[in-house]
Amino acid sequence: MNVIRCSHCGTTNRAGSNFCNRCGTDLRGDEPEEQIAPPVAPSADFGPDPAAESEAAPTADQEPAEAAEATDETESVYDPSINLWNSAEFAARGRRAPPPPPPDALADEWLDEEDEPPAPGPSAAPTSRRLITGVQGLLDPLRIASELTERAETQTMLSLAAEPVALPAEQLRRIRTLLTQDPVLLDMPLASYGQSAVRLHLPWVLLLFSLLIGIPILLDVKTPIGTPQQWPGVAEAYTAINALPADAAVLLVWAYDPATAAELDLVALPLASHLLERQTQPVIISQLPGGLAVAQRLFDRAMTGLQTTSTFRLIPGREPYLAAGYLPGGAALLSLVAQDPAVALLRHVPDLAPADGVTQPLSSAATTRPALTIVVAAQAEGVQQWLEQGQPVQYSPVLAFTSAGADPVLRPYFASSQLSGLVSGFDGAIAYQQLRSVPLAVSETALLGRQVVLQNWGHFGLLLVLVLGNLAALGRGGRRG
Amino acid sequence: MDSVSLTLLSQNWALWIGFVFSLMLFSVLAGNHAVAKVAQYLLVGVSLGYLGVLLWQHVLNPRLLLPLWQAPLQDGTRWLALLLGVLLWLAAIERMWLRLPTNQPVAAWRRTLRLAGMIPVALMLGVSVSAVLLGLLQGSLWPQFWYTARSGFVWSTALDESLISVLVLLLTTATLLHWTAPTAQLAAQQPRWVQGLLALWSGLGKRALWFAAGVIFARLLAAHLSLLIGRLQFLLLTFQQSLLWQSAERIWQLLGGG
Numbered sequence: 001m002n003v004i005r006c007s008h009c010g011t012t013n014r015a016g017s018n019f020c021n022r023c024g025t026d027l028r029g030d031e032p033e034e035q036i037a038p039p040v041a042p043s044a045d046f047g048p049d050p051a052a053e054s055e056a057a058p059t060a061d062q063e064p065a066e067a068a069e070a071t072d073e074t075e076s077v078y079d080p081s082i083n084l085w086n087s088a089e090f091a092a093r094g095r096r097a098p099p100p101p102p103p104d105a106l107a108d109e110w111l112d113e114e115d116e117p118p119a120p121g122p123s124a125a126p127t128s129r130r131l132i133t134g135v136q137g138l139l140d141p142l143r144i145a146s147e148l149t150e151r152a153e154t155q156t157m158l159s160l161a162a163e164p165v166a167l168p169a170e171q172l173r174r175i176r177t178l179l180t181q182d183p184v185l186l187d188m189p190l191a192s193y194g195q196s197a198v199r200l201h202l203p204w205v206l207l208l209f210s211l212l213i214g215i216p217i218l219l220d221v222k223t224p225i226g227t228p229q230q231w232p233g234v235a236e237a238y239t240a241i242n243a244l245p246a247d248a249a250v251l252l253v254w255a256y257d258p259a260t261a262a263e264l265d266l267v268a269l270p271l272a273s274h275l276l277e278r279q280t281q282p283v284i285i286s287q288l289p290g291g292l293a294v295a296q297r298l299f300d301r302a303m304t305g306l307q308t309t310s311t312f313r314l315i316p317g318r319e320p321y322l323a324a325g326y327l328p329g330g331a332a333l334l335s336l337v338a339q340d341p342a343v344a345l346l347r348h349v350p351d352l353a354p355a356d357g358v359t360q361p362l363s364s365a366a367t368t369r370p371a372l373t374i375v376v377a378a379q380a381e382g383v384q385q386w387l388e389q390g391q392p393v394q395y396s397p398v399l400a401f402t403s404a405g406a407d408p409v410l411r412p413y414f415a416s417s418q419l420s421g422l423v424s425g426f427d428g429a430i431a432y433q434q435l436r437s438v439p440l441a442v443s444e445t446a447l448l449g450r451q452v453v454l455q456n457w458g459h460f461g462l463l464l465v466l467v468l469g470n471l472a473a474l475g476r477g478g479r480r481g
Numbered sequence: 482m483d484s485v486s487l488t489l490l491s492q493n494w495a496l497w498i499g500f501v502f503s504l505m506l507f508s509v510l511a512g513n514h515a516v517a518k519v520a521q522y523l524l525v526g527v528s529l530g531y532l533g534v535l536l537w538q539h540v541l542n543p544r545l546l547l548p549l550w551q552a553p554l555q556d557g558t559r560w561l562a563l564l565l566g567v568l569l570w571l572a573a574i575e576r577m578w579l580r581l582p583t584n585q586p587v588a589a590w591r592r593t594l595r596l597a598g599m600i601p602v603a604l605m606l607g608v609s610v611s612a613v614l615l616g617l618l619q620g621s622l623w624p625q626f627w628y629t630a631r632s633g634f635v636w637s638t639a640l641d642e643s644l645i646s647v648l649v650l651l652l653t654t655a656t657l658l659h660w661t662a663p664t665a666q667l668a669a670q671q672p673r674w675v676q677g678l679l680a681l682w683s684g685l686g687k688r689a690l691w692f693a694a695g696v697i698f699a700r701l702l703a704a705h706l707s708l709l710i711g712r713l714q715f716l717l718l719t720f721q722q723s724l725l726w727q728s729a730e731r732i733w734q735l736l737g738g739g
Contacts, residue, residue, distance in 0.1 A: 026584055028584075029584050203510050203511075206510060209706075209709060210709070210713065213706075213710055213713050214713050214717060217713060217714055217717045217718075218717055261711070262707060262708045262711020262712055262714075262715075263704055263707035263708050263711060265711075266707070289528070289532045289535050290531070325539045326535050326536075326539040326540070327539075328536065328540060330609055330612075331609065331613050331616060332609050332612040332613075335612060335616070384621060385616070387620045387621070388613075388616030388617055388619065388620025389612065389616045389620065391620065392616075392619045392620055403704040403707070404700045404701075404703040404704040404707065405697075405700050405701035405703070405705070406700075406704075407700050408693075408696050408697045408700050412625060413625075415628065416625060416627075416628035417628075424700075425700070425703055425704065425707070426707055450714075451707065451710060454710045454714075455703065455707065455710065458706040458709070458710065462702065
């Protein structure tokens with residue numbers, strides 16, 4: 001049989017092995033270098049095998065090197081008199097302990113341990129039939145054969161898997177320790193889900209939601225409208241922004257991008273409209289690549305809506321809002337923005353030549369301490385990052401305009417007054433807009449109203465899924481009973 | 482196709498691209514097939530390209546290269562930043578594009594480059610981790626703990642405030658008990674009434690945690706419903722602006738005598 005000798009530890013391995021059975025060295029580049037006699041199937045009683053003995057014992061006419069190799073081969077022969085890895089001999093041999101027996105031999109030993117102890121003496125081990133080898137030391141990994149090619153071995157494995165093996169408690173504990181890091185788990189009952197369990201078919205659920213939302217959109221259904229939930233924090237946010245003087249600097253940390261714009265645009269639109277109406281100076285920064293573009297688009301949309309009203313006036317010679325830039329760098333950069341905005345916020349004017357001062361700081365309003373900081377975020381982490389990095393340095397009041405999903409996480413920050421106001425979800429946006437005297441554009445108002453209707457249809461779909469799922473579970477349970 | 486149709490199409494080309502790509506991505510529901518994969522690859526590729534342009538326009542050019550070009554000796558730290566960046570880049574190139582077979586020894590210059598590339602990585606990691614840890618302490622842990630410690634239990638003349646305080650105290654201790662202590666094991670040697678009390682308290686905490694998870698899930702669901710509504714509105718409104726829809730409307734009006 002072809003074998004590969006490990007260049008690191010000298011162990012012979014089966015031809016085609018990827019790694020050394022003993023030390024794990026990569027053998028994939030090595031070529032088979034010698035032939036040895038094919039293995040002989042072990043006898044039932046593991047008695048001495050003449051072929052193995054003749055191969056193991058060096059003869060007088062062999063060269064010393066060959067004799068040494070033969071001796072080395074002898075070490076890899078299974079000796080059933082040695083009690084595996086927990087024997088005293090194993091401890092005495094240290095890292096040069098013999099490899100463990102083949103699985104079938106091991107299984108036979110385990111199975112026959114109480115009835116018929118194996119006969120002592122060396123026996124030829126069929127190296128091609130080993131399943132588990134190399135449990136030789138604390139640092140050596142347990143190695144399991146990657147494939148089972150021989151029919152007899154497969155049958156042995158099946159018999160091993162099918163029949164319970166009575167092992168001594170100490171040996172079982174050791175095996176468990178080797179095979180798993182947490183042997184306690186093996187004692188725990190495993191949850192099994194039979195075919196009677198009700199499965200959730202996600203595509204059908206999504207189809208149901210799509211139909212329940214899509215059909216009212218196409219048919220322009222206007223009921224049920226309902227009343228949005230009035231959450232605490234909305235009135236406080238409105239009051240804080242309404243109290244800002246004209247030209248007051250407001251830092252806007254824009255933490256959402258087109259992926260969540262469908263929800264967050266609804267939340268941020270009344271805010272942008274209100275800031276423009278109050279003639280403040282919003283300075284927008286974003287740590288998301290698409291965040292700044294979304295913010296600019298939304299402010300332009302709000303300005304278009306405001307220009308239809310007769311009361312709105314832009315301050316001459318001043319931009320309605322400043323896009324201070326995309327600021328990658330994670331949480332660490334937010335503290336710099338709060339501490340030294342003149343360094344962190346640079347005007348980005350790509351069309352200007354370098355001599356015209358591309359890296360000039362923004363206007364003085366943007367580089368001084370803002371009167372208010374507003375975080376518009378899809379995730380709660382966006383707000384938490386500012387509260388952790390920026391607010392302890394800057395001390396300006398913070399408002400949060402977030403998605404509905406972020407609300408429960410941020411509610412404690414509002415309760416502890418770290419947030420001066422909290423507006424979340426489309427219902428928060430509607431409640432905020434209801435506090436304003438200046439209406440949004442007609443199309444935007446219609447959009448918000450339609451959102452309420454469609455959200456109600458979505459909730460109806462959720463109730464339907466819950467009811468149908470429970471009915472299905474009850475039906476299955478009844479049939480089973 | 483007449484000129485009006487062409488104009489309509491050219492005006493809405495961005496909508497159409499978005500429409501087609503949205504449908505391609507939606508088709509993941511029918512399996513991760515070639516069309517969905519193409520859409521995903523394009524989405525990731527375009528996003529990365531956009532990110533590269535943004536990084537050049539907002540960071541590298543205005544904050545590093547232009548200042549160095551205009552006033553090379555004004556700020557030495559910019560040179561240090563440039564050096565660290567180039568080092569990181571070279572180390573990444575060596576790792577990604579100059580791969581060796583695993584059994585070949587690594588040359589000395591490569592080992593040196595890899596070690597040098599660790600310096601900017603270590604700096605970035607160190608600064609980020611320290612900032613995050615400090616921020617967590619000063620912005621979340623301490624203020625939240627202090628607020629809870631102060632307001633956890635307040636006797637008030639108003640009955641509802643006192644009840645809320647008692648409820649907060651009860652649920653806080655119950656959830657902590659359930660989350661941190663194996664009550665069945667701890668109370669194994671105790672009298673039965675102690676075991677029962679602890680089991681009741683821990684069970685209350687367990688249900689409070691379930692309730693909190695339910696609230697979070699409900700709000701999360703509301704957020705995702707909003708996203709689904711927004712996408713469906715976009716898709717269907719785009720469809721309503723299409724020639725097919727307008728033709729269907731025209732036919733409907735003709736059939737209805739309008």
